[in-house]
Structure formats: structure tokens, C-alpha cells
Amino acid sequence: xxxxxxxxxxxxxxxxxxxxxxxxxxxxxxxxxxxxxxxxxxxxxxxxxxxxxxxxxxxxxxxxxxxxxxxxxxxxxxxxxxxxxxxxxxxxxxxxxxxxxxxxxxxxxxxxxxxxxxxxxxxxxxxxxxxxxxxxxxxxxxxxxxxxxxxxxxxxxxxxxxxxxxxxxxxxxxxxx
Amino acid sequence: xxxxxxxxxxxxxxxxxxxxxxxxxxxxxxxxxxxxxxxxxxxxxxxxxxxxxxxxxxxxxxxxxxxxxxxxxxxxxxxxxxxxxxxxxxxxxxxxxxxxxxxxxxxxxxxxxxxxxxxxxxxxxxxxxxxxxxxxxxxxxxxxxxxxxxxxxxxxxxxxxxxxxxxxxxxxxxxxxxxxxxxxxxxxxxxxxxxxxxxxxxxxxxxxxxxxxxxxxxxxxxxxxxxxxxxxxxxxxxxxxxxxxxxxxx
Numbered sequence: 003x004x005x006x007x008x009x010x011x012x013x014x015x016x017x018x019x020x021x022x023x024x025x026x027x028x029x030x031x032x033x034x035x036x037x038x039x040x041x042x043x044x045x046x047x048x049x050x051x052x053x054x055x056x057x058x059x060x061x062x063x064x065x066x067x068x069x070x071x072x073x074x075x076x077x078x079x080x081x082x083x084x085x086x087x088x089x090x091x092x093x094x095x096x097x098x099x100x101x102x103x104x105x106x107x108x109x110x111x112x113x114x115x116x117x118x119x120x121x122x123x124x125x126x127x128x129x130x131x132x133x134x135x136x137x138x139x140x141x142x143x144x145x146x147x148x149x150x151x152x153x154x155x156x157x158x159x160x161x162x163x164x165x166x167x168x169x170x171x172x173x174x175x176x177x178x179x
Numbered sequence: 180x181x182x183x184x185x186x187x188x189x190x191x192x193x194x195x196x197x198x199x200x201x202x203x204x205x206x207x208x209x210x211x212x213x214x215x216x217x218x219x220x221x222x223x224x225x226x227x228x229x230x231x232x233x234x235x236x237x238x239x240x241x242x243x244x245x246x247x248x249x250x251x252x253x254x255x256x257x258x259x260x261x262x263x264x265x266x267x268x269x270x271x272x273x274x275x276x277x278x279x280x281x282x283x284x285x286x287x288x289x290x291x292x293x294x295x296x297x298x299x300x301x302x303x304x305x306x307x308x309x310x311x312x313x314x315x316x317x318x319x320x321x322x323x324x325x326x327x328x329x330x331x332x333x334x335x336x337x338x339x340x341x342x343x344x345x346x347x348x349x350x351x352x353x354x355x356x357x358x359x360x361x362x363x364x365x366x367x368x369x370x371x372x373x374x375x376x377x378x379x380x381x382x383x384x385x386x387x388x389x390x391x392x393x394x395x396x397x398x399x400x401x402x403x404x405x406x407x408x409x410x411x412x413x414x415x416x417x418x419x420x421x422x423x424x425x426x427x428x429x
Contacts, residue, residue: 045309086394152302152303152306153215153216153219153303153304154216155303156212156215156299156300156302156303157211157212157213157215157216157300157303158212159299160208160211160212160296160299160300161205161208161209161212163208164201164204164205164208165205167195167201168198168201168202168205171196171198171201172198
């Protein structure tokens with residue numbers, strides 16, 4: 003019985019060692035660019051830099067890293083579809099040797115106001131789980147995109163202008179000018 | 180004065196100075212006003228939604244411009260025939276080519292008026308969003324060949340079908356068919372037939388370019404094929420109109 007328990011513990015610890023290698027195999031850092039606006043608003047561009055490093059002792063094959071964005075406003079927590087925010091959503095690396103690094107730049111156009119959390123995730127062919135970078139939080143200020151003060155005068159003014167032309171024409175015809 | 184200029188000025192004058200022409204412009208401006216108010220009534224629009232509003236206004240302006248063009252074009256020859264003014268026009272010292280070029284000049288004037296009328300709306304809905312300058316430029320670049328093409332088609336049908344009603348109905352059916360991308364989103368046009376339709380349809384070329392430039396901020400280099408489709412449409416309809424007017428019978 004003791005032998006079985008010891009064998010089981012040994013197997014589990016070996017599995018743990020395997021997982022530990024997997025957890026430590028890729029180190030991912032994430033930092034906003036220093037030139038980013040301190041208080042960004044809708045329409046601004048932000049850039050994030052990440053370094054994906056193989057800190058393990060074996061080469062990582064088929065590395066895929068991608069950027070994810072989550073809105074974290076209370077009551078509006080949701081993942082964000084990056085379709086309109088960024089054209090640069092993922093990178094791939096066929097092989098990453100031990101100690102080798104890949105530097106990636108992630109540009110992003112701010113489409114909607116709110117509080118956001120960005121993270122870089124990566125997987126390789128051998129590891130059975132996702133490795134992630136630390137989060138970076140940022141806030142996007144609302145930019146007024148619809149100026150009702152402009153629309154109402156135009157919506158009323160243009161038809162009034164045409165009506166004015168019609169009245170002027172009628173006046174000219176009546177007076178024979 | 181050059182007969183072409185004379186006829187073009189008469190056509191433009193009928194739009195800007197006649198009660199009927201001004202009533203058309205009033206109706207078009209009311210449609211634009213209602214559309215603008217409806218589109219911007221949502222104050223929670225994101226930056227992208229604002230670009231979407233500008234895109235929709237551009238598509239609507241192109242469709243309304245084409246509508247005005249087919250009405251003017253359908254009346255161009257058949258209207259003269261029904262009012263009894265075609266014979267005096269043909270007896271005047273002008274060639275059929277000069278008549279058709281003069282009518283085309285009237286179409287250009289109609290589109291210029293429609294374009295100028297639409298600029299305040301484009302500015303009002305897009306002034307605080309993205310790619311407003313591009314929207315104004317691309318509305319001129321793509322709207323002009325597409326709208327004038329519909330006008331020239333109307334002139335051709337007006338010369339061939341001999342009645343305003345027939346020419347107008349045929350032109351409107353063509354316009355509704357080609358302008359269907361305004362109603363069908365891109366996802367509904369992903370079938371083989373939809374892609375083929377998009378590849379040859381000048382209206383699709385225009386609205387896809389509006390989408391590409393205003394919403395996706397893509398450059399002119401990516402619009403060359405679409406511009407070529409619009410220009411081919413313009414040339415084909417112009418040739419059709421010229422040949423139809425030259426061959427018309429009293």
C-alpha cells in the first residue's frame with residue numbers, strides 16, 4: 003500500500019514538474035508605450051509593447067500570441083471584438099529557442115469610451131494551457147461624435163433654403179421682375 | 180453661344196428655376212433631413228457608429244442623386260416628344276450629338292446641385308467623427324460616375340422607348356436592382372452570385388469604397404478596381420445615350 007501511495011505521489015510530482023516547465027516556458031511582458039496620451043479619448047491610438055521570451059530549457063514550437071481586450075466598466079463587463087480596434091491581433095513564431103525573445107508592438111485605435119483591460123496570451127504546441135502577460139488597464143474618455151447642435155440647423159435650414167428659393171421665384175413671377 | 184452650353188443651361192434652369200425642379204429639390208432635402216435626424220438620434224454612438232452614419236448618408240446621397248438623374252434623364256427626350264418640343268429642337272441648327280451632350284450637361288448640373296445640397300448633411304453628421312474629408316472627396320469621386328451613368332441610361336431609354344412612363348419605369352427598376360447593396364449588408368452578398376453581382380455593379384463599387392474609406396480608413400490604392408468599374412459604367416452609359424439619341428426616330 004505504501005509503495006502505491008509513494009508511486010502515486012512520485013507520479014503526481016513528476017506531472018507537477020512537467021506543468022512547472024510548461025508554466026515557466028514562456029514569459030510574456032506587456033507595457034504601454036511611453037508616448038501614449040496620458041488621458042486617451044475615442045479616436046486616439048495607443049500602442050502596447052510586449053516581449054515573449056522562452057525562459058524554459060527546451061525550444062517552444064508553433065508559438066501563437068494574441069491580444070485580448072475586456073471592458074471592465076461595472077455592469078458592462080464584456081470581451082471586446084477587436085475587429086474595428088486593431089488590424090494587428092496576433093503573431094506567430096515557428097520556433098522559439100531557449101532564451102530567445104520576440105518583441106511585438108500592438109497598435110490599437112480607441113473606438114468606444116470605457117474602462118478596459120488588455121492582456122497578451124500565448125500558447126505553444128506542447129503546452130496544454132494558455133500563458134498570459136500581466137494586465138494593463140486604461141480608460142478611454144468619451145468624445146462627442148454627434149453634435150446635435152449642428153444637425154438640427156442643417157435639417158431645418160436646407161429645406162427652408164429651398165422653400166425660400168421657391169418663394170423668391172414666385173415673387174419674381176408675380177412682380178414680373 | 181455654343182448649342183451644347185445653351186441646352187445644358189436650359190436643362191439646369193429647369194431644375195433650379197422651375198417650380199417642379201425646386202419641388203424635387205425640396206423633397207430630396209426633406210428626405211435627407213429626416214434621415215439625418217433618425218440616424219443621429221442615438222447619442223450613445225461610438226466612434227465607429229459615427230463612421231457608419233456618414234457611410235449611410237453617402238450611400239443615400241448617391242441613391243437620391245441617381246433617382247434625380249433617372250427622372251431628369253427619362254424626361255430628356257421622351258418628355259420633349261410628349262410636350263411637342265422635340266420636332267422644333269431637331270429642326271433647329273443643332274446636331275443630335277449636340278442635343279445629347281447638352282442633355283448630359285443638364286445631368287451634370289443636377290448632380291452638382293444634389294452634391295452641394297448634401298454637403299451640409301455630411302458635415303453635420305460626420306463633423307466630430309472620422310474621415311470626414313475623405314467622405315466629401317469620395318462622394319464626389321464615386322458618386323459622379325455612378326449618378327451620371329444612371330442619368331445617361333435614362334437619356335438612352337428616353338430616346339429608345341419614346342414615352343416618359345416607360346423610360347422612367349425601366350430606369351427605376353434598373354436603379355432599384357443595382358442599388359440593392361444599400362439594403363443588403365455585405366454578409367448577405369457573400370454567395371457566388373452576390374460576389375459576381377458586386378464585382379460588376381457600379382453601385383456596389385461605390386458603396387464598398389465608401390465603407391472601405393470611411394469605416395476602415397483604407398487608402399485610394401485599394402479602391403482602383405472599384406473606381407475602374409464606376410468609370411466603365413459611365414463610359415458605357417454615355418455611349419449608349421449618344422447612340423440612342425443619334426438613332427432616334429421622330
